[in-house]
Amino acid sequence: MLQIKNIHASVNNKEILKGINLAIKAGEVHAIMGPNGAGKSTLSSVVAGNENFEVSQGNIVLDGEELTELSADQRAHKGVFVSFQYPVEIPGVSTTNFIKTAVSEKRKALGLPELAAKDFLKMLREKAALLQMDQKFLSRSLNEGFSGGEKKRNEIFQMAMLEPKLAILDETDSGLDIDALKVVANGVNALKSKDNAVLVITHYQRLLDYIVPDFVHVLHDGKIIKSGGKELALELEEKGYDWLIK
Amino acid sequence: MDNNDIKIAFDAFIKQHAPDVLTAKRKEAFETFTTKGFPTKKIENWKYTSLKAVLKPNYATVNTVSDNTLEQVEALLAAKSETYKLVFVNGVFQEQLSDITEEINVFSNVLKASNTEINQYFDTISDSSEAMVNLNTAFASSGAFITLANNKILAKPIELLFFAKAETPVFLQARNLIRVGENTHANIIEKHINLGEAIVLTNAVTELFAAASSHVQYTKLQNDSLLSNLVDNTSVSQQKDSIVTVNTFSFGGKFTRNNLTFHQYGSHCDSVLNGLSILDGKQFVDNHTLVNHNVPDCESHELYNAIYDEKSTGVFNGKVIVKQAAQKTNAYQQNKNILLSDTSNVYAKPQLEIFADDVKCSHGCTIGQLDDKVLFYMKQRGIPKAKAKALLFYAFANENVKAVKIPALRNEITHIIASKLDVTFDLEV
Ligand SMILES: Nc1ncnc2c1ncn2[C@@H]1O[C@H](COP(=O)(O)OP(=O)(O)OP(=O)(O)O)[C@@H](O)[C@H]1O
Ligand SMILES: [Mg+2]
Numbered sequence: 001m002l003q004i005k006n007i008h009a010s011v012n013n014k015e016i017l018k019g020i021n022l023a024i025k026a027g028e029v030h031a032i033m034g035p036n037g038a039g040k041s042t043l044s045s046v047v048a049g050n051e052n053f054e055v056s057q058g059n060i061v062l063d064g065e066e067l068t069e070l071s072a073d074q075r076a077h078k079g080v081f082v083s084f085q086y087p088v089e090i091p092g093v094s095t096t097n098f099i100k101t102a103v104s105e106k107r108k109a110l111g112l113p114e115l116a117a118k119d120f121l122k123m124l125r126e127k128a129a130l131l132q133m134d135q136k137f138l139s140r141s142l143n144e145g146f147s148g149g150e151k152k153r154n155e156i157f158q159m160a161m162l163e164p165k166l167a168i169l170d171e172t173d174s175g176l177d178i179d180a181l182k183v184v185a186n187g188v189n190a191l192k193s194k195d196n197a198v199l200v201i202t203h204y205q206r207l208l209d210y211i212v213p214d215f216v217h218v219l220h221d222g223k224i225i226k227s228g229g230k231e232l233a234l235e236l237e238e239k240g241y242d243w244l245i246k
Numbered sequence: 247m248d249n250n251d252i253k254i255a256f257d258a259f260i261k262q263h264a265p266d267v268l269t270a271k272r273k274e275a276f277e278t279f280t281t282k283g284f285p286t287k288k289i290e291n292w293k294y295t296s297l298k299a300v301l302k303p304n305y306a307t308v309n310t311v312s313d314n315t316l317e318q319v320e321a322l323l324a325a326k327s328e329t330y331k332l333v334f335v336n337g338v339f340q341e342q343l344s345d346i347t348e349e350i351n352v353f354s355n356v357l358k359a360s361n362t363e364i365n366q367y368f369d370t371i372s373d374s375s376e377a378m379v380n381l382n383t384a385f386a387s388s389g390a391f392i393t394l395a396n397n398k399i400l401a402k403p404i405e406l407l408f409f410a411k412a413e414t415p416v417f418l419q420a421r422n423l424i425r426v427g428e429n430t431h432a433n434i435i436e437k438h439i440n441l442g443e444a445i446v447l448t449n450a451v452t453e454l455f456a457a458a459s460s461h462v463q464y465t466k467l468q469n470d471s472l473l474s475n476l477v478d479n480t481s482v483s484q485q486k487d488s489i490v491t492v493n494t495f496s497f498g499g500k501f502t503r504n505n506l507t508f509h510q511y512g513s514h515c516d517s518v519l520n521g522l523s524i525l526d527g528k529q530f531v532d533n534h535t536l537v538n539h540n541v542p543d544c545e546s547h548e549l550y551n552a553i554y555d556e557k558s559t560g561v562f563n564g565k566v567i568v569k570q571a572a573q574k575t576n577a578y579q580q581n582k583n584i585l586l587s588d589t590s591n592v593y594a595k596p597q598l599e600i601f602a603d604d605v606k607c608s609h610g611c612t613i614g615q616l617d618d619k620v621l622f623y624m625k626q627r628g629i630p631k632a633k634a635k636a637l638l639f640y641a642f643a644n645e646n647v648k649a650v651k652i653p654a655l656r657n658e659i660t661h662i663i664a665s666k667l668d669v670t671f672d673l674e675v
Binding site for chain 2: 048049050051052072077081088090091092093098101102106141
C-alpha cells in the first residue's frame with residue numbers, strides 16, 4: 001500500500017531524514033521506535049506533506065500513486081491520516097464543525113455526495129461511543145483546554161470519522177492513562193481492516209501489547225537501522241538502543 | 247486645512263446661523279479649540295496618530311446637496327425599512343427620508359427654543375480635553391437628538407446614516423445626543439457613507455446617557471470608502487444596573503480614529519467594548535478606549551480583535567481606571583492582533599490604573615501571524631488552505647460578531663468580512 005523509497009528530507013538546510021526505505025502492505029501494522037530526535041515525527045510530517053520539510057530525494061507512493069508532489073490536503077483525501085504528537089488547539093471552531101468540514105471536503109474531493117446531516121450526526125455519535133468520548137467535547141472548540149489525554153483521544157476520534165487508508169499514530173499513547181490507552185487502542189483495532197494499514201510511532205512496548213505490530217523498525221539519526229518482528233520491541237524495552245547504535 | 251482656515255470657517259458658520267441655544271457654547275468651545283489647535287503627535291494620546299495627511303486637503307465646511315444625490319440616497323434606502331432612520335446628507339438633515347418621532351429627533355429641530363435637556367446634558371460627558379471635541383462643539387448643529395422614555399422596548403433599531411457626496415473635499419461635523427430612559431431597551435446603528443469621489447473628513451461626537459436598568463447596544467459600522475477619514479468621539483454615561491455595549495467594526499475608510507469613553511456612575515453596570523478591525527492597503531485605524539470605574543460592583547468587558555494585511559496600521563490604547571471607591575470591580579480587557587503581512591503594523595498598549603484593592607482586572611494582548619502549525623493540521627485533515635483560512639478568520643472575527651444582537655446587521659457584517667478577507671463563509675461555526 002505504502003512505499004517510502006530513499007527519502008531524504010531537511011528543514012532549514014539541516015538534513016533530518018537520510019534515506020528512509022519502508023514498505024507497508026494493506027492489512028499490516030508497523031511500529032517505529034527510536035530515540036528522541038531520531039526523525040520519527042519528521043517522517044510522519046513528510047508523508048503527510050508538511051511543506052516546512054524539503055524533500056530532496058526519494059518518493060512516497062500510496063496505492064501506486066505518487067504523493068510527493070501533492071499538497072497535504074490532497075494526501076489526506078487519498079487516505080493519509082496523522083494522529084499528531086502535539087495536536088493543535090483551534091479556538092472558536094467546534095470539534096463537530098471541524099470534523100464536518102473535514103469529512104465534507106474529503107467527500108467532495110472523492111466525488112461523493114454530501115453526507116445528509118442526520119447521517120453525519122449518527123456517525124458522529126457512533127464513533128464517539130466507540131472511543132467513549134463524552135458528547136460535551138463535540139461542542140467545545142477543537143482541543144481548546146483539552147487535557148493531553150483528551151486531545152489524543154480526539155485525534156483517534158477524528159481518524160474514526162475520516163476512515164483513512166494509512167493512519168500514522170505519532171506517540172498517541174503519551175498522555176493517555178491506562179484505561180484511556182485501552183479504549184483508544186481498542187478503537188484503533190476496531191477500525192483496522194485488511195484494506196488499511198497503521199504505522200505506530202511509540203517509545204513504549206506497552207501500547208504494542210494492545211495494537212500488535214507485524215513489524216517493528218528502529219529509526220536512528222534519520223535512518224532505519226534495524227527491522228524485526230514484534231519481539232524486537234520487547235528486546236528494545238529491555239536493552240535500550242545502545243547495543244544497536246554501538 | 248490649518249488652524250487659520252478653521253477660524254474663517256467658524257466665523258462664516260456663526261454668521262450664517264441665527265443665534266440659537268448653543269451659540270454661546272459654540273463660541274466658548276471655539277476659543278478652547280483655538281488655544282489648542284488640531285492635535286499633533288506631541289500629545290500623548292496622539293503619539294502614533296498623525297492628522298497631517300488627513301488635514302492636507304482644502305476642505306469646505308459647508309456644502310450643498312444636489313437633487314441627484316438625494317435620489318441616489320433614496321434609492322439606497324428604498325430596500326430597507328426595518329429601522330427608524332435619521333438621514334443626513336453633507337450634514338443636512340433629510341426629513342423626507344427619515345422617521346422622526348417625538349422621541350427620535352435631530353439637533354436642528356431643537357435648537358431654536360430654550361431646551362432644558364440641552365442645558366442639562368449637552369457637552370457634559372464628552373471629553374472636553376480633546377481638541378476635536380471642542381471643534382465639534384463649536385460647529386454642533388447637525389445630528390441625532392434622541393430621548394427615549396422609560397420602560398420601553400424599541401420595536402426597531404435606530405439607524406443614524408451620515409451620507410456625504412461632494413465634488414471637492416468636505417469637512418463634516420456630526421453631533422449626537424442620545425438618552426435612553428430607565429428600563430428601556432434600544433439598538434442604535436451608526437454609519438458614515440461617502441458616495442462621492444471627493445475626500446471627506448468627518449468629526450463626530452456622540453454622548454450616550456443610559457439611565458438605570460437600561461440596555462443599549464450601539465453599533466458603529468465603519469465601512470466607508472477609501473476617500474474617507476473619520477474622527478469619532480463617543481462618551482457613554484451609565485446609571486445603575488444598565489448594560490451598554492458599543493460595537494466598533496472598522497473595515498473601510500482611509501483613516502479612522504475612535505475615542506470611546508465609558509463613565510460608570512451607578513452600581514452593577516456592565517460596559518461592553520467590542521471592536522473588530524480588518525484592514526488592508528494603507529488603511530489606518532486607531533482605537534483609544536477608556537473605562538472609568540467610579541463606583542463599586544460594576545463590570546467592564548473589552549475585546550478588540552484586528553486583522554492587518556498589506557501596509558495597514560492599527561493602534562489600540564485601552565485604558566481602564568478603577569477609582570478607590572470602585573471596590574469589587576471586574577474589568578476584563580483583551581486585544582488580539584493578526585498581522586498577515588510583513589509591512590503591516592500595530593501599536594498596542596493596555597493601561598490599567600487601579601486605586602481600589604478588592605478588584606478583579608485582567609488584560610491580555612497578543613500579536614501574531616496565522617499559525618502555520620494550525621494550517622498544516624487543518625490541511626492534514628483534508629481542509630484546503632483557503633477553506634482553512636476562512637474557518638480561522640471566521641472563528642476569530644466571530645468573537646466580536648456574535649455580540650451583535652440584530653440578525654440582519656450581523657449578516658451584513660459577516661458578508662463584509664468575507665469579502666474583505668476574500669474567503670467564503672458557508673458555515674455556522
Ligand atoms: N522546524 C525545525 N527546525 C529545526 N530543527 C528541527 C525542526 N523540526 C525538527 N527538527 C529537528 O529534527 C530532529 C528530528 O525531530 P523529530 O521531531 O522528527 O524527532 P522524533 O524522533 O519525533 O523525536 P521524539 O521522540 O522526541 O518525538 C530533531 O533534532 C529536531 O530538533
Ligand atoms: Mg516525535
